[in-house]
Amino acid sequence: MNGATVLIIEDNPLNVELASDLLQASGFTIRSTNTAEEGLRIAREWLPDLVLMDISLPGMDGLCAARALKADAATAHLAIAGLTAHAMKGDEGIALGAGFDAYLTKPIDTRTFVATVNELIVSHSNKLNS
């Protein structure tokens, strides 16, 4: 979708590069940062359409950040998707419970990534509007 904004909060530069290149190639506008604190700041300011958040971050981890975003009225409406290499049973449940609206596991499937992101943004805004 053209013009949609995505904030990527991820500490591994290669992963950032992969995700943002893919999305940028499809017309998304991307900003990225490697710490949750920074990400929160940008999110409040920029209010992107989607926040792609890695769970395991240095300092504040993704779960906390998600909760923080949801707790803050200014950012509570933002769509937050979790990205993580942790793939244990139950992790998904925890993530969703923490406030993630969606959950993606690494390594990402590059073929479906963009479509998934699109879908997430659309369904979330539908949810909001309804």
Next chain:
Amino acid sequence: MLVGLYFLGGLLGKQGAFLSGQVVLVWPPAGIALAAILLFGYRFWPGVAVGAVLFACINGTPLGLFTLGTAIGNTMGAIVCTFLLRQISGFSNSMERTRDVTSYVALACFLGTTVNAAFNVVGLIYSGGASWDDLFSETLAWWVPNALAALVVAPFIITWASPSTRKLNRRLVFEAICCGIGLVGGTVLSFNSWLAQGIQNYPLAYLPFPFLVWGALRFGPRGATTGTLLVTGLAVYSLLKGTGPFVANTERESLMLIGSYIGILAVTNLLLAAGASERRIAQQAVSESEKRFRAIVEDQTDMICRFKPDGMLTFVNEAFCRFHGKSADELVGQNFFKTLSEEDAAIPLSYVNSLPKEEPVVAFDHRLRSPEKVFVWHQYRIRRLFTETGETFEFQAVIQDITQRKQSEGDLRASEEKYRSLIDNIPDVVWTANFSRDVSYIGGNVKKVLGYSSEEVLASGGKQWIDHIHPDDAERVTRAYQALFSRNEKFDVEYRVRRQDGQWIWLHDRALTTRWRDADMCADGIFLDITQRREFELALQRAKDAAEAANLAKSQFLANMSHELRTPLNAIIGFSEVLTDKLFGDLNERQLKYSNNILNSGRHLLQLINDILDLAKVESGRAELLCNSFNVAKVLQDAQTIVKTLAIKKGISLEFNVPADLPPLFADEGKFKQILYNLLSNAIKFTPDGGRVTLTTSLGAPGECLRISVADTGIGIKPEDHERVFQEFEQVDSSYGRQQQGTGLGLALTKRLVEMHGGEIMVQSEGIEGQGSVFTFVIPIQKPAPRVVPALPTPHSHAEILHPRVLVLANNDSHRQFLTDYLSGAGYQVSSVTNDEELRASFNQTVPFAVVAHSDNFASEVELAACCSKIPPRVPLVIFWCNEDEMPEFRVFSTNGPIRNSAPRLMDAVRGVRRSSGKELKTVLVIDDEPAIIELLAVTLLKKGFCVLSSTNGQAGVDLARAHIPDVVILDISIPDFDGKQVVQQLRAHPSTKDIPVLIHTATSLDEPERCDLTAQVQSITFKNEQEVLFAELERLEKMTNQNLELEETL
């Protein structure tokens, strides 16, 4: 002197002469002579003789026979008297016995003096003074004076000259003097008539008698004889004067009368004196005896007393008085039973009363209160004393204080109780048994352990004990027990016994000492029920084995995994490298960036995998150090080069401080480099751009260890994290750190690697950014350890007969083929089976040296254990696998798991030793003309794992030796046509065989020169009936060879 006395005596006699100076009343010289001989012995007779002669001369009596006769007579008389007295009656000179006196009177006075008289008379007759007709009267006339002399004079001299048993004191002397005065007075009075006229010649002869008796009784023989002498003297004097009661009509008559008076007086006196003396002496003896016994009685520590049947005390000894605290006077007369309190007296009283007449003695112990109100124990022994008529006269009580003894008894009992209680309550059972295991003492707690009471155990014998031992253990235990007695070897065994209820338990039985008890040697020991402990041990062992097996499994898993994991990475890294290198065409910027991303991620992954595997290997103990001596400086140089690119990228300056004179380090070079690289790269990674990394090398504890420090100016590590950083997957929690893409394993691995070398690693840091951290590790500069070089064995194939037989078990064809090929290549005779049934069947035919199975053959421990149980106990089950270096490993397993470390060669695994090089099988060449002997030796040799070559012919044997170069040659000397000596010569001659040790094994004994020759050339000479000596030699040789080999390697 004697002569003088005799002379004097003679003079005296002369004075007393009565009849014309020729006949005297008393002839003192005879008495003197007798006394002299009696007192001084026979040798004095010359004195007597000479004296007599002299007297005769001086007296004017014509010399001649008379004189001679007198002389002889006196001498002879004295001698004969003495002889008679001495020989016949054991006469004692002091005349203190009536017996002595009686015999004296009889023998001396009557018999002896007759001799005197005889000689005198004969002399007289022969000198013409008398005629033979007057013999009797003359003899009598001469006898009387002699007899009287013997009665009066001689005793006087004798008694005064002999030691007396009387003690003189002043009172006695005074008394004596009084007596003497009285005596004299009386005598004078009786023989004179001074008092009144008309009393002249009155028969008052008895007047002296009281005084005489007094003298005799009081003063003994001396008194008696003195009295007699005095009276005699006075009587004679009076008679000469013509006064006294004995004056008669004729001289002869008077002589006779007074003679008899004096004689009777003397004899009576002497007898009296002797009698009195006897009595006195007896009394003295009694009193002495009494004193002695009294002393004994008083000296007793026992209390002794005597009391009448009614209880009245008649005698108490010192101890008795002391006990009661009263004096003897106070106690005697008191009632014995009243000396004790009423209750205390009751028992003795009852005993005394009930003492039967026939049994006079009773003994009993009695507790009572002493006068100080302390409880004491006394042992009473009361004896009834009888009079001569059989009546009870007195009781005698001997009382002994046995308080101490009772106390000791009590203490002993208490002590015994204590120890018994102790022994009965400890879990160990104490026993004492003899050589045949007959138990003479067993602790009471045996009932708890074995179910048999101690009585039952004591009653049963050694055989019963042995019967209760488990049959598998019985022999071992019995042997050990016997060895205890015969060789004093320590007896410490564990075995199973059957309890009374049939249950089997394990006992740990030990003998602590052996000692002699009566005439039997016996052992003291303890045993303990260790069933539980054994179970624990077993469980522990199983757990350990399970853990080891798990570890083994994990390592194997990892080894497999490494292969699996690396394979895809090969593609990832490979292809991306190819792309990046634009090998097959150009790439645009983005494509290049992407393929670089792929490559870097791939490499990162590879590093991770390697680190994980390294760590896993180190943790499971499977990493081995391949040490060599290398130059530290050079290695540091290399490391510097490697990390320089990294450092330059970040603008970090590298500083290496390496002293020039570092000694070579003996360590695993590769791992050392790994440590260095890790620390350096960490330092660089965690230092921001423009920082500095410094490496310092120094020698610590002079020459003992190498110290290397890597310091950076990076972000540092907080003190609370110092320990954490060395743990796996721990990374410092900072954004900066995470960016560095570390594996998180580096320091953990580094720490392990350092510690494998026996070193230490530590970190210093405040955690302050800019100050960085310093990692220091220390490695000891060790001596070279024996090289562990897994060399692939070069199997020797022997075209000859006897090889150890191994059985290969493999359900997989390729495994089976591989193992068969490998082992037969190494010289074994290999047969194979594919499953357990076949395995079991094969054992019916032959028993192999070992069963070798591939590790893949068993899916689980359980299967392995099951397989193990199907194999006869003496045959080892060896598991084979290839380790990660593709090297063969053999390991012996039992039903409980692996029993030894693995080894690169089958032989070593079975024998449980490590060899670092050398042939797989040691070869022995046996040369003997008798095949039977070869067979015999071969059986044992094969069992020991040797490869056996044989030959019955000397020449063939030498050829074989040259072809195969065996390790040892066993040679019989007496081989026909080509005997042992020649074999030895030939072997020594050839350069390839000259160093082979030869053991001579012969049936015949060699004569000296042969022996000497050979001893110089061969290792040993043993005899065919001493096979064990041969094998001992073989072992010794092996040991030596191995030592040599090891020595060679280390040089």
